[in-house]
Amino acid sequence: MNYKVLVADDEQSIAKAIAYALTREGFTVDTAADGEEVLRKAELFQPHALVLDVMMPKLSGFDVCRKLAPRSDIGILLLTAKDDIVDKVLGLELGADDYMTKPFDLRELIARIHALCRRLEKNGERPEASLLSVGELVLQLNHRSVTQGDESLTLTPKEFDLLALLLAHPKHVFTRDELLQQVWGIDYSGGTRTVDIHIQRLRSKLKDDQQQLLQTVYGIGYRSSGQP
Numbered sequence: 001m002n003y004k005v006l007v008a009d010d011e012q013s014i015a016k017a018i019a020y021a022l023t024r025e026g027f028t029v030d031t032a033a034d035g036e037e038v039l040r041k042a043e044l045f046q047p048h049a050l051v052l053d054v055m056m057p058k059l060s061g062f063d064v065c066r067k068l069a070p071r072s073d074i075g076i077l078l079l080t081a082k083d084d085i086v087d088k089v090l091g092l093e094l095g096a097d098d099y100m101t102k103p104f105d106l107r108e109l110i111a112r113i114h115a116l117c118r119r120l121e122k123n124g125e126r127p128e129a130s131l132l133s134v135g136e137l138v139l140q141l142n143h144r145s146v147t148q149g150d151e152s153l154t155l156t157p158k159e160f161d162l163l164a165l166l167l168a169h170p171k172h173v174f175t176r177d178e179l180l181q182q183v184w185g186i187d188y189s190g191g192t193r194t195v196d197i198h199i200q201r202l203r204s205k206l207k208d209d210q211q212q213l214l215q216t217v218y219g220i221g222y223r224s225s226g227q228p
Contacts, residue, residue: 004045004047007019008031016031019031022110036059042068049074052065053080054087065078069095069155089197134224148207176196177192179222180192199214199222
């Protein structure tokens with residue numbers, strides 16, 4: 001499959017270097033120099049993955065993540081100049097799938113983009129079922145959409161994948177490490193706190209009578225109760 005990648009960095013030399021390296025690897029690449037251009041090209045170019053610098057003019061990388069959150073079909077890799085856990089956690093909370101700290105090795109970035117695209121494709125196929133439902137909560141796996149009664153829920157790509165995994169295996173207890181590996185992939189280098197943050201955000205988006213659908217198994221991890 002020919003994957004498309006949008007590279008967003010206001011430093012032209014960095015954007016060109018990344019674009020050149022990805023093109024040599026067989027990706028179709030476009031670039032953007034500010035946050036507003038990223039949003040325009042996300043609609044026109046329809047990328048599978050977005051390499052996004054945090055410090056962007058007009059709209060920051062965090063603002064772009066927030067605005068693209070309803071899109072479950074774009075994998076986002078954040079680039080940050082600060083090795084600050086607060087920035088990293090914020091980016092993940094807003095919908096980023098991965099992050100790298102500048103300066104970075106182009107070979108590692110390319111490997112992460114390959115892994116991100118493979119995970120998105122794998123998670124989008126799911127031939128064994130196209131729908132998961134528990135009470136009023138319905139996940140359309142093919143379209144990666146979620147409804148709760150008459151309301152549509154806006155989930156980030158990782159929130160969707162995490163919820164789908166738990167609902168597909170009711171009452172099965174997943175450790176945090178297992179959830180990291182299956183949702184974020186073996187290439188992910190962040191800590192298990194990422195899982196806790198995403199579970200909290202999912203619960204906050206569910207109706208009060210469905211928040212207990214995602215249960216904490218203390219000292220181990222999480223499971224779906226299998227009932228609303």
